[in-house]
Amino acid sequence: xxxxxxxxxxxxxxxxxxxxxxxxxxxxxxxxxxxxxxxxxxxxxxxxxxxxxxxxxxxxxxxxxxxxxxxxxxxxxxxxxxx
Numbered sequence: 001x002x003x004x005x006x007x008x009x010x011x012x013x014x015x016x017x018x019x020x021x022x023x024x025x026x027x028x029x030x031x032x033x034x035x036x037x038x039x040x041x042x043x044x045x046x047x048x049x050x051x052x053x054x055x056x057x058x059x060x061x062x063x064x065x066x067x068x069x070x071x072x073x074x075x076x077x078x079x080x081x082x083x
Contacts, residue, residue: 005043005052012039017067019075032068036060 017035039060040050057063 005048005056008043008046008048009039009053009056012042013064013067017064017071019068019071030068032061032065035064039064 016038017030020030036059040053043050043053053060
């Protein structure tokens with residue numbers, strides 16, 4: 001069970017934010033704004049406030065955008081380690 005905002009965010013991101021690689025192009029079809037909305041909604045359902053989340057990561061949409069970039073680069077590197 002999730003006990004704090006950081007633990008919840010880490011779990012949620014690992015299960016909800018994914019790299020997307022199509023035809024060799026890096027990019028995700030996931031909307032950071034939509035994912036941020038879902039993150040805050042899920043947090044609220046567990047009794048965590050938007051303020052709890054913002055205190056931990058800052059702007060949720062910006063945090064998720066950074067995670068999408070990170071995951072996309074890692075996936076690209078995994079698929080083509082010589083690039």
